[in-house]
Amino acid sequence: MRLRELSEEISNIVEKVKDSVVTVATEVKIPLLFFGYESLRGFGSGFIVERGKAITNAHVVRGASRVSVTFSDGYSTEARVIAVDPSRDLALLETPVYKQPIQLGDSRSIRVGELVLAIGSPLGFLEHSVTLGVVSAAGRNIYTEELVLEDLIQTDAAINPGNSGGPLVNLNGEAIGVTTAIVPYAQGIGFAIPINTVKRFIHMVEKYGRPLKAWIGVYVAPLNPTMAGLYKAGVKTGLLVVRVIPRSPAARSGIREGDILVRANGRELARTSDLREAIEESLDKGHVVLTVIREGRTIEVETEIMVSE
The missing domain is CATH 2.40.10.10 (Trypsin-like serine proteases)
Incomplete structure (x- = not known):
């Protein structure tokens, strides 16, 4: 082109x-020292x-x-x-019903290297600004003293103060993320929350009146070639169970440390966010069906989903 x-x-x-x-x-x-x-x-x-x-x-x-x-x-x-x-x-x-919604894309289909636009109001300017960049990486995590943000989209599109909350848009005109943070000591590194996370957040609020945290009680890590060989997994992608919380739904259903989760409700698991998405999308059913590889055998385990605020 x-x-x-x-x-x-x-x-x-x-x-x-x-x-x-x-x-x-x-x-x-902000309360003043003496009054008002x-x-x-x-x-x-x-x-x-x-x-x-x-x-x-x-x-x-x-x-x-x-x-x-x-x-x-x-x-x-x-x-x-x-x-x-x-x-x-x-x-x-x-807000008032005043303008049309933006079209929401599918953040699972983003590709590293694709062009994206960050649109927002830097420094409080009422006229929007637009910056162009690429998707630099996917599945990034940010850990701070206040919060942990997982599965972020990394982009080099400039994200300035005031841009937070604006859309990250692909060349189809679809919002694929919500710009959320910049790294102050680095250049050309910005992040966006995947739009699929936004969709699930909105669904929870509309259905339950508030955002919920859905969990089954496992800590997992993406499978790599070394792990796959050590555990004789016979697969290249999956999630290794590194810890099971005692008396959690996962523990009650028989999930063990060392198990490899390869599918949830039939969907392949490659990243930790894949499991979280499958669990949150199964809230209405109250359980998730996991396909597990254990000591070379493949089994299916139905695990209850716990919900907290």
Whole structure:
């Protein structure tokens, strides 16, 4: 594709999605030493995912006493925080039915090297900015003192302060992630929460009224060639069970340390996030069926799902 054609295609994508992107303004009241409060304003980004609903980062609205959104044409209105999940760094906002939702993609289909756009409102500017980059890696994890974010999309598209909560968009005009963090001591490294995580978060809130944590009680690690040979797995991909929590659903169903989980509900497991997705998608059923390789034998184990807030 010629550079001129690519440039035109990118401009068309931005034109298609820009009305779905919003600027999120917050007001946090800080108590003064002697009396009264001081109001501090903050800014972030978000985007419409359903009619009257927008997604942003949890840290954007954390502690806010007032939240408002501004659309691309300058119309500004208050928004209500429906749900916040700090463990996923996601927040769902209720907004007026004013602009159309952005189309949501499938973050499982992203490819390292594909072009992506980060759209948002850096530094609180009401006019959106667009940066171009590539998917640098997938399945990245960030560990901080406050939270652990897993299975992130890494990109070199510039993500500046205020961009947090905006969409990471592919060349089909689909949101494949929510931009969430930058590494301050590195250049060209930004991260986005996969859109499939967002979809499950929204489904939980709509069905149960709040985000939930679903678990079965195992710690796993992706299988590598050394592990596969040591455990005589006979497969190249899977998840090695490194710990089973006593009296957990996994322990009660007979899962053991050293087992290799190769499928969950028939879906192949290659990354730890694959197991988490399968468990969360099985919440309605209350159990997940695991295909397990143990000492060269393949067995199926039905394991109950536990839920916590």
